[in-house]
Amino acid sequence: MTALSIQNVTKSYGDLRAVHEVSLGIEAGERIALLGHNGAGKTTLMRMILGLATISSGSIRVLGAAPGTRSARKVIGFLPESVAFHGNLTGREQLQHFARLKSVPLRKADDLLDRVGLSHAADRKIRTYSKGMRQRIGLAQALLGTPKLALLDEPTSGLDPISRHEFYDIVDDLSAAGTAVLLSSHALTELETRTDRIAIMSSGHLLANDSLANLRQQARLPIRLDVTTSGESADHVANHLGGERSNGRSVSLTCQQEEKVSVLGRITGLGDLIKDIDVTPASLEDLYRHYSVNPEDRK
Amino acid sequence: MTSILSITRLELLIARRNMWVATSVILMAMFTIVLTLAGGAPSGSLGVDPLLVAVTSITTLSVYLIPLIGLLLSFDAIAGEAERGTLALSLTYPLSRGEILVGKFLAHLCVLAFAVAVGLGLTAGLTIWQYGAADLSYAPLIKLFLTSIALGAAFLGIGYLVSALVRQTGVASGIVIIIWLVCVVLYDLGLLGALVADDGGFFTKTVFPWLLVANPADAFRLFNMPDVSVSELASGIGATGASASWIGQVVSMLVWPVLALGLAGLAFRRVEP
Numbered sequence: 001m002t003a004l005s006i007q008n009v010t011k012s013y014g015d016l017r018a019v020h021e022v023s024l025g026i027e028a029g030e031r032i033a034l035l036g037h038n039g040a041g042k043t044t045l046m047r048m049i050l051g052l053a054t055i056s057s058g059s060i061r062v063l064g065a066a067p068g069t070r071s072a073r074k075v076i077g078f079l080p081e082s083v084a085f086h087g088n089l090t091g092r093e094q095l096q097h098f099a100r101l102k103s104v105p106l107r108k109a110d111d112l113l114d115r116v117g118l119s120h121a122a123d124r125k126i127r128t129y130s131k132g133m134r135q136r137i138g139l140a141q142a143l144l145g146t147p148k149l150a151l152l153d154e155p156t157s158g159l160d161p162i163s164r165h166e167f168y169d170i171v172d173d174l175s176a177a178g179t180a181v182l183l184s185s186h187a188l189t190e191l192e193t194r195t196d197r198i199a200i201m202s203s204g205h206l207l208a209n210d211s212l213a214n215l216r217q218q219a220r221l222p223i224r225l226d227v228t229t230s231g232e233s234a235d236h237v238a239n240h241l242g243g244e245r246s247n248g249r250s251v252s253l254t255c256q257q258e259e260k261v262s263v264l265g266r267i268t269g270l271g272d273l274i275k276d277i278d279v280t281p282a283s284l285e286d287l288y289r290h291y292s293v294n295p296e297d298r299k
Numbered sequence: 300m301t302s303i304l305s306i307t308r309l310e311l312l313i314a315r316r317n318m319w320v321a322t323s324v325i326l327m328a329m330f331t332i333v334l335t336l337a338g339g340a341p342s343g344s345l346g347v348d349p350l351l352v353a354v355t356s357i358t359t360l361s362v363y364l365i366p367l368i369g370l371l372l373s374f375d376a377i378a379g380e381a382e383r384g385t386l387a388l389s390l391t392y393p394l395s396r397g398e399i400l401v402g403k404f405l406a407h408l409c410v411l412a413f414a415v416a417v418g419l420g421l422t423a424g425l426t427i428w429q430y431g432a433a434d435l436s437y438a439p440l441i442k443l444f445l446t447s448i449a450l451g452a453a454f455l456g457i458g459y460l461v462s463a464l465v466r467q468t469g470v471a472s473g474i475v476i477i478i479w480l481v482c483v484v485l486y487d488l489g490l491l492g493a494l495v496a497d498d499g500g501f502f503t504k505t506v507f508p509w510l511l512v513a514n515p516a517d518a519f520r521l522f523n524m525p526d527v528s529v530s531e532l533a534s535g536i537g538a539t540g541a542s543a544s545w546i547g548q549v550v551s552m553l554v555w556p557v558l559a560l561g562l563a564g565l566a567f568r569r570v571e572p
Contacts, residue, residue, distance in 0.1 A: 050391045052572055073393040084384035088316035089309070100305040101392040141388075 001063055003028050003149045003180030004049065009058035011044050011204075018044040020204040021058070026180040028148070031171060033191045034184040035288055036201035042184040043081060045201070046151050049182075050078055063148055074102070077147030077179075081154040083138030087127030091118055091137050094126060095144075104145040112140040117166070131158035139167065143174070150174055152183035156190065168194045188284040198284070202292040212284070219290045221282035222254035227267055228276040237273055241266060249275075302394035306402025307409075314372070314410050323368050323410055327418030330360050335422045350426050354439040357422060358523040361415075362516050363483050365447050366454040368414065370475040372407040373458025376400075377567055378471045387572040396567050404455060404560060411451040419444050443523050449552040453515045454479075456559025463566035482516050509547070518551035 004026040011019040019041040026032055036042050047053040049060055051068020065072040085094050091113060099109040113122045116136040126134065135158050142150055152171075156164045164187070171194065175181050185191055191198070198215060200208040208215055228250045229237045238245040241263075243253025255263045260279070267274055282290075314320050334356040377400075380386035389399060419440055426435065458475055465471045490510060497503050512518045522545060 047387075052387055052390060054571075070393045070395075073391060076391060078388065078391045080384065080388055082384065083388065086313055086383075086385060088313055093309070093312060097305055097309045098392065101302055101394055103301070138388075 001028075002026070002061075003030075003063060004182065005061045006045070006049070007059050009045070009048060009060060010056045011041075011048060011053065012056045017204050019048070022201075022204075022206045023058075024199060024206060024209060026149070026182055028178045028180055029175050030197065031175045031181040031183070031195045032197045032199055033195040034182060034199050034201060035186075035188065035191075035292075036184070037292065039203070040201040040292075041204040042201055043153055046078075046153055046182070046184070049149075049151060050076065074145075075148040077142035077144065077150045079135075079138045079142040079150075079152045079155050081157070081184075083134060085126045085134065085137060088125060090123050090125055091129070091133075092122040094137060095140055098141045099144055102145045108144065109140075112143055115143070115170070116140045117163075132160065132163055135159055136163075139170065143170070146174075146177060147179055150179050150181045150183075152181065154185060155183055156185060156187055164190055188288055192284050198287075200288060200291045208291045212287075215287055215291070216282055217257060219282065219287055220256060221286050221290055222256060223260055223282070224252060224254050224280045225263065225267070226278040226280070227251045227253070227274060228278075229273055230275040231273075233273045237270060240270065302392075302398045303402040303405070306394075306399055307405040310403050310406030311409060314406060319372060320410050320413065323372070323414035324417050326364060326368065327414040328421055330364060331357055331418035331422045332425065334360060335425045348434065348436055349430050350423070350435045350437070351439055353422050353426055354443050355524055357419070358443060358520060361443070361447055361450070361523075362520050365411070365415070365451045365519075366479055366483055366516055368411055369407075369451040369454030370458045370479055372410060373403075373455045374462050374471045374475040375468050376403050376407075376459055377462040377570065378465050379462070379468045381466065381570060381572050382468055386570075390572055396570075397564055400459060400560070400564055400567055404452075404459070407455050408448065408452055411455070412448050415444060415447045415451070419447075439523070446519050446522055446552055449556060450515055450519045453552070453555035453559055454482075456556050456561075456563055459563035460559055460566055463563055463570055482514060486514050487517065512547040512551045515552055515555040518548040521545075522548040522552070 002025050004024075006022060006024040009019060009022050010017060022041075022045060024032075034042050034045070044053060048055050049062065049067055051066075051072065055067070060067050062072040063075055065075075089097075092110070095109040095113060096106050099106050110119075110122070113119050116139055118133060118136050118140070121129065121133060126137065129137070135155070139152075139155065142152065150171075156167055159167060168190065171181055171183070175196075183195075192212060195212075197209065197211055199206060208218075210218070225243075226246075227237060227241070227243070232248060234245045234248055234251055237243075238251045241251065241253055243251045246252050253263070264277070264279075267277060335353045337356075377386070380389070390396070423437070423440060457478060461474050461478070462468075462471050465474060490507065494503055494507065497507075511521065
């Protein structure tokens with residue numbers, strides 16, 4: 001069964017349309033990254049999925065159940081953006097409380113504290129935690145009871161690079177266990193290899209929803225080739241390949257995906273003049289900028 | 300049910316760490332000790348049960364103190380969680396808003412009951428220590444304990460209602476202080492003014508008794524000062540206690556908690572965290 005299905009959902013606050021006719025589906029085990037600027041409607045969309053905000057029009061189903069119903073809430077794990085807890089509780093007390101609410105054995109709460117690397121601080125008050133540690137408690141509570149749908153709003157904000165890596169390992173395990181994961185993020189680079197699909201939102205509209213490879217193809221963003229020449233032959237190479245000389249020893253040029261092989265052939269044809277080649281496909285940042293900055297250009 | 304108890308358990312833990320338990324207990328204990336010791340002085344010459352005298356002074360005090368403790372425990376319950384951002388997460392868990400509210404209510408009621416029990420326990424202990432256990436009637440003390448809890452419950456409910464209607468804790472705290480002032484001070488002054496102006500007319504005979512029990516704080520005061528001879532020790536409108544029967548007083552004290560909690564539940568359902 002589809003873990004999450006969103007159909008033509010709109011959310012209006014008076015004249016302001018925070019989310020506009022968005023449709024999106026997630027299957028079990030899929031990992032989807034929701035990208036967008038602040039105010040793009042990502043959080044509003046998540047709040048509607050959770051039943052925290054009403055839906056102005058359209059419909060959302062969480063494993064067939066309406067948002068906010070007990071059966072929908074039972075299968076969702078949620079990590080809010082800038083998650084907050086009561087500072088006077090210890091991490092263990094807070095997590096055990098959530099375990100009771102989800103009817104999960106308390107032992108699982110302790111296991112999860114271990115899993116997110118907080119067992120050493122479990123009996124300290126949350127007041128004394130760093131932002132990253134609070135974020136870990138937030139992640140741990142979202143994992144309680146192995147949810148069928150995990151909604152993670154800016155999950156890696158406040159985490160250092162190593163923790164981010166560990167975080168995505170946990171997300172991988174979740175999806176391997178059949179949990180559908182929807183996470184929103186600003187940190188684009190880390191998502192490239194860690195998600196199955198990218199959805200891009202801008203001012204309430206869903207502008208793209210596809211795998212990274214397909215998005216690259218559709219956007220037709222150029223591939224960049226950086227050629228390092230041997231000796232002072234950069235001018236010659238630049239003339240021959242039609243690229244631009246960036247300094248005495250290197251030339252950079254761009255091409256489309258389908259031209260890549262022939263261009264590489266021409267470069268290697270130059271033989272000894274070439275010392276090295278770097279091929280850089282359009283990055284997620286480029287794609288994101290492409291889809292979010294000029295939406296009207298592509299319609 | 301498990302959810303409610305889990306909320307209660309967590310709230311009790313928070314109330315203990317926040318020093319709310321300690322604050323309430325110390326407040327009640329301090330005042331009851333002072334009033335029991337000071338109030339005992341005239342009882343010998345008047346030939347009244349010393350425990351009854353103590354209960355009367357403590358009733359006068361409780362009318363102020365218990366609504367205050369109730370409101371202080373509750374004003375932050377919903378607005379504070381919404382403001383800190385902990386409410387949104389709680390509401391994504393499989394439990395209803397009603398369960399959250401009842402869970403918090405039970406915890407806060409426990410804190411309040413504990414504070415009252417400590418205060419009245421000290422009163423009983425001190426009285427026995429001074430006069431011996433013989434000839435004391437404990438019924439007024441037990442009545443005071445039970446009605447104190449009912450009075451506290453009413454003001455807990457009112458506090459939740461304010462907390463659900465208002466988004467900021469700062470505003471909520473201001474409003475509950477105003478409510479407290481109105482219920483325990485201004486309401487009586489208003490009635491007194493109306494009595495004087497009416498001079499024994501229609502208002503005094505028909506409307507006034509009902510208005511008097513409509514305020515849970517006044518119903519509480521009247522109910523716990525049954526003996527007219529003792530009531531006369533207390534000043535103000537307590538002396539008109541005979542004008543409304545004890546049934547009205549009890550109904551008022553029972554209906555208010557249910558009504559306030561129900562309204563708070565309705566208001567809470569409209570909160571979008």
